[in-house]
Amino acid sequence: MQRREFVKTLGATGVALYASDLVGDLMAQSPRARVMDSRFRGLSDLALGEAKRLGCTYADIRFTRNVNDSVAVRDRIVTDSFGFGAGGMETSAGFGVRVIHSGVWGFASSPFVTEAEIRKITAQATEVAKASAVSKRFEVKLAPVEAYQDYWAVPVQQKPEDVSLDDKISFLMKINEAALKVPGVIRVQSNMAFDYEWKYLATSEGSYIEQEIWRTSPGFTVTALKDGKAKSRTFSVAPKSAGYEVVLEARMLENVERIAAEAVEHCTAPPAGVGLKDLVMTPAHAMLTIHEIVAHPTELDRVVGYEANYAGTSFVKVGDIGKLMMGSKLFNVTCDRTLPGGMCTVGYDDDGVKSQRWPIIREGRLVDLQTNRETAHYIGQTASKGCTFATSWRNYPFLRMPNVHVEPGPPGSPTPDEIIADTKDGILIDGRGSYSIDQQRFNGQFGGDAFWEIKNGKKTRMLSDVTYNAITTDFWQNLDATSGKESWAMFGTTGDAKGQPVQINHPSHGSPWVRIRRIMVGAAFS
Amino acid sequence: MAYSRDEIKQITDKVLNMCKADAAEVRFSGGERSATRFANSSITANLIEHDQEVSITVRFGQKTASATTHQFDDESLTRTIDAVQALARRKPDNPELMPLVEPPQAYMEFDAALPSAVNFGPAERARMVKASTDICEKRGVLGAGYIPKFDWVEASANSGGLFTYFHYADASFILTCRTPDQTGSGWAGTTGVKDIRNIDAEMLTNVAADKALKSRKPRAVEPGNYTVILEPRPAARYLSLMLGSLNARNAEEGRSFMSGKQRGETRLGEKVFGDNFTLRSEIGNQVLRQSPVGQDGLAARSVTWIEKGVVKNLFYDRYWAQRQKKEPTGTTPNMSLVMDGGTASVDEMIKSTKRGLLVSFFWYIRPVDNMTLLNTGMTRDGLFLIENGEIVAPVQNFRWNESPAVSFNNISALGPQVPMHTGEAYDNPGTALVPAMKLEDFTMTSISPAV
Numbered sequence A: 001m002q003r004r005e006f007v008k009t010l011g012a013t014g015v016a017l018y019a020s021d022l023v024g025d026l027m028a029q030s031p032r033a034r035v036m037d038s039r040f041r042g043l044s045d046l047a048l049g050e051a052k053r054l055g056c057t058y059a060d061i062r063f064t065r066n067v068n069d070s071v072a073v074r075d076r077i078v079t080d081s082f083g084f085g086a087g088g089m090e091t092s093a094g095f096g097v098r099v100i101h102s103g104v105w106g107f108a109s110s111p112f113v114t115e116a117e118i119r120k121i122t123a124q125a126t127e128v129a130k131a132s133a134v135s136k137r138f139e140v141k142l143a144p145v146e147a148y149q150d151y152w153a154v155p156v157q158q159k160p161e162d163v164s165l166d167d168k169i170s171f172l173m174k175i176n177e178a179a180l181k182v183p184g185v186i187r188v189q190s191n192m193a194f195d196y197e198w199k200y201l202a203t204s205e206g207s208y209i210e211q212e213i214w215r216t217s218p219g220f221t222v223t224a225l226k227d228g229k230a231k232s233r234t235f236s237v238a239p240k241s242a243g244y245e246v247v248l249e250a251r252m253l254e255n256v257e258r259i260a261a262e263a264v265e266h267c268t269a270p271p272a273g274v275g276l277k278d279l280v281m282t283p284a285h286a287m288l289t290i291h292e293i294v295a296h297p298t299e300l301d302r303v304v305g306y307e308a309n310y311a312g313t314s315f316v317k318v319g320d321i322g323k324l325m326m327g328s329k330l331f332n333v334t335c336d337r338t339l340p341g342g343m344c345t346v347g348y349d350d351d352g353v354k355s356q357r358w359p360i361i362r363e364g365r366l367v368d369l370q371t372n373r374e375t376a377h378y379i380g381q382t383a384s385k386g387c388t389f390a391t392s393w394r395n396y397p398f399l400r401m402p403n404v405h406v407e408p409g410p411p412g413s414p415t416p417d418e419i420i421a422d423t424k425d426g427i428l429i430d431g432r433g434s435y436s437i438d439q440q441r442f443n444g445q446f447g448g449d450a451f452w453e454i455k456n457g458k459k460t461r462m463l464s465d466v467t468y469n470a471i472t473t474d475f476w477q478n479l480d481a482t483s484g485k486e487s488w489a490m491f492g493t494t495g496d497a498k499g500q501p502v503q504i505n506h507p508s509h510g511s512p513w514v515r516i517r518r519i520m521v522g523a524a525f526s
Numbered sequence B: 001m002a003y004s005r006d007e008i009k010q011i012t013d014k015v016l017n018m019c020k021a022d023a024a025e026v027r028f029s030g031g032e033r034s035a036t037r038f039a040n041s042s043i044t045a046n047l048i049e050h051d052q053e054v055s056i057t058v059r060f061g062q063k064t065a066s067a068t069t070h071q072f073d074d075e076s077l078t079r080t081i082d083a084v085q086a087l088a089r090r091k092p093d094n095p096e097l098m099p100l101v102e103p104p105q106a107y108m109e110f111d112a113a114l115p116s117a118v119n120f121g122p123a124e125r126a127r128m129v130k131a132s133t134d135i136c137e138k139r140g141v142l143g144a145g146y147i148p149k150f151d152w153v154e155a156s157a158n159s160g161g162l163f164t165y166f167h168y169a170d171a172s173f174i175l176t177c178r179t180p181d182q183t184g185s186g187w188a189g190t191t192g193v194k195d196i197r198n199i200d201a202e203m204l205t206n207v208a209a210d211k212a213l214k215s216r217k218p219r220a221v222e223p224g225n226y227t228v229i230l231e232p233r234p235a236a237r238y239l240s241l242m243l244g245s246l247n248a249r250n251a252e253e254g255r256s257f258m259s260g261k262q263r264g265e266t267r268l269g270e271k272v273f274g275d276n277f278t279l280r281s282e283i284g285n286q287v288l289r290q291s292p293v294g295q296d297g298l299a300a301r302s303v304t305w306i307e308k309g310v311v312k313n314l315f316y317d318r319y320w321a322q323r324q325k326k327e328p329t330g331t332t333p334n335m336s337l338v339m340d341g342g343t344a345s346v347d348e349m350i351k352s353t354k355r356g357l358l359v360s361f362f363w364y365i366r367p368v369d370n371m372t373l374l375n376t377g378m379t380r381d382g383l384f385l386i387e388n389g390e391i392v393a394p395v396q397n398f399r400w401n402e403s404p405a406v407s408f409n410n411i412s413a414l415g416p417q418v419p420m421h422t423g424e425a426y427d428n429p430g431t432a433l434v435p436a437m438k439l440e441d442f443t444m445t446s447i448s449p450a451v
Helices: A022-028 A039-053 A114-136 A165-181 A252-268 A282-300 A416-421 A471-476 B005-018 B074-090 B124-137 B202-213 B234-241 B246-252 B318-323 B346-351
Strands: A007-009 A016-018 A059-073 A078-080 A087-101 A104-109 A149-153 A184-201 A209-227 A227-236 A275-281 A331-336 A358-360 A403-406 A425-430 A433-435 A445-446 A450-453 A458-463 A466-470 A479-480 A489-492 A496-498 A504-505 A508-512 A514-523 B022-039 B043-058 B063-069 B140-157 B163-178 B185-193 B224-230 B280-282 B304-308 B338-341 B356-358 B362-369 B373-377 B383-387 B390-395 B397-401 B412-419 B431-448
Touching: A016 B043, A022 A039, A022 A059, A022 A087, A039 A059, A039 A087, A039 A114, A039 A184, A059 A114, A078 B234, A087 A114, A087 B043, A087 B074, A104 A114, A104 A504, A114 A433, A114 B043, A114 B124, A165 A184, A165 A209, A165 A252, A165 B074, A184 B246, A184 B338, A209 A252, A227 A252, A252 A458, A275 A282, A275 A416, A282 A403, A282 A425, A282 A445, A282 A471, A282 A508, A358 B246, A403 A489, A416 A458, A433 B362, A433 B373, A445 A471, A445 B431, A466 A471, A471 A514, A504 B373, A514 B373, B005 B043, B005 B074, B005 B163, B043 B074, B043 B124, B063 B074, B124 B163, B124 B202, B163 B202, B185 B202, B185 B412, B202 B362, B224 B234, B224 B346, B234 B362, B234 B412, B234 B431, B246 B318, B318 B373, B346 B390, B346 B431, B356 B431, B362 B383
Parallel strands: A087 B063, A104 B043, A149 A209, A275 A425, A403 A508, B224 B356, B338 B431
Antiparallel strands: A007 A016, A059 A078, A059 A087, A059 A184, A087 A104, A184 A209, A209 A227, A275 A514, A331 A358, A331 A403, A425 A450, A433 A445, A445 A466, A450 A458, A466 A514, A479 A514, A489 A508, A496 A504, B022 B043, B022 B140, B043 B063, B140 B163, B163 B185, B224 B431, B280 B304, B280 B338, B356 B383, B362 B373, B373 B397, B383 B390, B397 B431, B412 B431
């Protein structure tokens, strides 16, 4: 197809509407997995050549096509308002050009994928960088990276688009029906959301990388009303980089009655009160705490001040590596962009750095941080750990967390039941609830989705009004039990916000069951 | 270049003509979103994003589905419409689907895209950064900030002949100054400004630098109940926490702070807040200049939500209004929001305070209990102890747990209103006119040494 066939205009208005050179069509014309034969290679070379001609010392162009699709059933009514994106079905495609000129970044993006537009946007990104040089006080320094020509994709057993809408609705409707049968339930929403991300990255350093990622996130929430109190309970399903198999393996239907009954019980559950308790946390709850007070403070861009105006800085300092005790000897944390299923698992990051797995905490001690090409030099490293990501073609890439996991205990570690049996005065917490953390990730207050009293080794009754307060290092110092790998599970979030303009990331966080001794509970309600 | 009314009309007409459904709606959103970021007193990102999207909703009887595309060529539109029509046909009936809003709707007309904002480019933003960071350097602090700019069009049309178009352009300047020893931090900013000449980057930089320098080496004071003076930014964030409770359906279903004693009842007409708490949506406000287009294309009209503490209106969406035999509100509570202010300056509020805290910023606010509007959050970027009418020391940040349902009964002074964003980020419309406010008995729960 020739370029002139691509371009059409609408009527006499002069609004340029570009036809058939859509990323999707170009994808169809390009042999998958043969990146050097792709139509995007030629378009990329156009941008890279133009950037070089304009005097840029670095350039990359990233084409993406994102398809968000979701369906939800609320009180037997099919709705769209749920998902990775704004809800419903959304197709978004375009490209972004990033350059370094005069030692400063410039970025511009557009949904119109034509040669003329690529030239224009490349020039605009360059102009932005040149204009910015007036207010630079330091220059961008990129860690070196090998050039790759590669294709990488998430392994998928069943593509979500291959499952009929009828089947999806029917499944979600069954969850509605089952939940609404439970006395006291006033509302239920069941949902499934799918995110397909295709991207082609080309850099002025010789990389041409094509990747395809599918993410799937199902779940349901039941709301009950009893004695004038309304409470909701959400069934935690781990969202994953994978296909429809995530829905099929989630055992949602099997758990509806239990979850609905727990929502009802929660309405009349007694408050936990205020005091020091031992917390036993399921992986579905621990993921949030890991995300907020382990993963965020170990982002190097935060540590060196890049996020001071919004997301914040960190209590961790550059000089803390190798010294700071973040937790007890049982506390081992690993960053991982390679583990199958992790929502941040990719072949390469958006700098073109090959994905990796690396420790950041070992036996309680901070040993490393999350880095990308732009920030690695701040801690004297000569290679990036590969943490650059942009939500879509429209957004500029910057440092985002990978999957961050707490490692399971060694062989012989207690089972979840054994941890409970060994707890005299505690609270079992499952699922996500209210959470709020200071801008340096040191003081956090967390809730959960459901809570049970543990008395003398027995899980007794549900409790309400549970929040706990965590001073990060003290909190993890009080970690005194981790279950083994048999009960290790990876949950995650589809809405990790950071940056200005805000971008969304989808990290996974794996954890064993953990116990944290003597933590202040209930202060929010005192 | 923003899309003109005629250009958008051509697009929406084209989409509507292509649809074969019983009825269809098209929403257009597009334009330029640009931004400049800086940190450690150096520019770190400067960008221009161009985007456009149409969201197409089709109906067959009570069946409906929506899809969004960013490509407007015939093939893409055809593909999207075919897909969404197939989706809609396969869906069960939606009993809550309301008929299309019919024209004519009397939208208030005013100019929300002034040339100074439309033409606010990357070079001008970079110069603003330079002016700000030069001051930072002189004052011995590090500046980190954000200058977002929108030149944007929101439009919609339906197959019943309705067409709406709203073009706006605005910008914000938001800055955090930190001391090199990392013990002091200060915030200042202005948001949602329609006339860029009203952004005084140098003044704001001096305010943030002052706060950073004065907040160095804060001391810890005991958690407990304090008189707090919220400057406009934390006041705007705090105000936003009660907006969701104005939803009539949630209230009547028993799931909200505004629920009455029995299911189906609300607190409409009750005096829930103090005499000095009045909250309105003032469509056409000349400072805010925000969209006059309400839910589904209804003409937004000014609504008084709370008047002298009494709940005057709740938001009825079109479906719930019909079900409850009420008029739909059209105006959502976050539109053109104005909280009545007073005449007290922050300095005067300080002078009248025996013991309290001056709060520069609230951070990471999250709900703890929706029924009571209990929320938690942190102070940040400048917290100062007041004793006997004077600021006596910077203090370490606090976590708080408090409810606006309580606090808005405890307002002891209000300042003049200023435009300030109510959201956590600054990327979408959300600026309201909000006063600084002095609140009694505000619950600080624990200390955080984070700076």
